[in-house]
Amino acid sequence: AQSVTQLGSHVSVSEGALVLLRCNYSSSVPPYLFWYVQYPNQGLQLLLKYTSAATLVKGINGFEAEFKKSETSFHLTKPSAHMSDAAEYFCAVSDRGGTGGFKTIFGAGTRLFVKA
Amino acid sequence: KAGVTQTPRYLIKTRGQQVTLSCSPISGHRSVSWYQQTPGQGLQFLFEYFSETQRNKGNFPGRFSGRQFSNSRSEMNVSTLELGDSALYLCASSSQGVANYGYTFGSGTRLTVV
Numbered sequence: 559a560q561s562v563t564q565l566g567s568h569v570s571v572s573e574g575a576l577v578l579l580r581c582n583y584s585s586s587v588p589p590y591l592f593w594y595v596q597y598p599n600q601g602l603q604l605l606l607k608y609t610s611a612a613t614l615v616k617g618i619n620g621f622e623a624e625f626k627k628s629e630t631s632f633h634l635t636k637p638s639a640h641m642s643d644a645a646e647y648f649c650a651v652s653d654r655g656g657t658g659g660f661k662t663i664f665g666a667g668t669r670l671f672v673k674a
Numbered sequence: 675k676a677g678v679t680q681t682p683r684y685l686i687k688t689r690g691q692q693v694t695l696s697c698s699p700i701s702g703h704r705s706v707s708w709y710q711q712t713p714g715q716g717l718q719f720l721f722e723y724f725s726e727t728q729r730n731k732g733n734f735p736g737r738f739s740g741r742q743f744s745n746s747r748s749e750m751n752v753s754t755l756e757l758g759d760s761a762l763y764l765c766a767s768s769s770q771g772v773a774n775y776g777y778t779f780g781s782g783t784r785l786t787v788v
Contacts, residue, residue, distance in 0.1 A: 592776050594777075601766075601781045601782050602779045607775070659724055659730055660730075661730050662719065662774075663719065666716045667717075
């Protein structure tokens with residue numbers, strides 16, 4: 559069965575500092591992996607996705623993530639945090655459901671705080 | 675290109691009542707999934723519809739049901755509401771076929787049960 563663990567429910571960084579949000583997954587088959595961002599009172603927005611084409615994935619807003627199969631990790635990074643990055647971030651793993659289609663499981667989320 | 679539209683945005687219901695939430699996916703997307711989001715449980719998968727058929731289902735009681743119409747619009751229904759059903763209900767559409775390209779989410783319906 560697939561699962562996702564996000565290490566740290568809250569992460570605080572200073573503006574301009576490196577952002578690192580950690581995600582480890584478990585899946586019985588090569589998975590699809592995603593990062594989503596959620597701003598207050600909104601739905602989730604897709605930041606980036608890993609679909610086995612390349613291990614380093616670049617997304618929107620300067621974020622990127624690296625798929626490491628040996629570590630079953632898919633950590634999200636951004637070289638320099640901006641105040642507008644403050645939001646909640648969700649890692650997700652997806653593989654084929656039993657009756658076709660895909661079943662996507664989300665991590666518990668990490669709230670990112672950016673200090674001026 | 676219009677996004678995923680969920681209606682209504684906010685809803686207040688009384689215990690024991692039933693509620694229907696609506697979702698219009700992105701044009702051309704045939705897969706619609708529903709999630710319940712709460713502070714304690716996070717994002718929990720409810721079900722997925724594809725071409726009017728429920729294709730995957732999460733671990734929710736039978737009080738939670740859904741359907742999809744021929745134009746891919748979807749509704750979910752919760753009967754006999756309980757206080758614990760208070761949550762943000764998110765609809766996500768996808769063009770899933772052979773590969774998974776991820777979801778486009780709506781802004782959600784915030785349901786409060788009193």
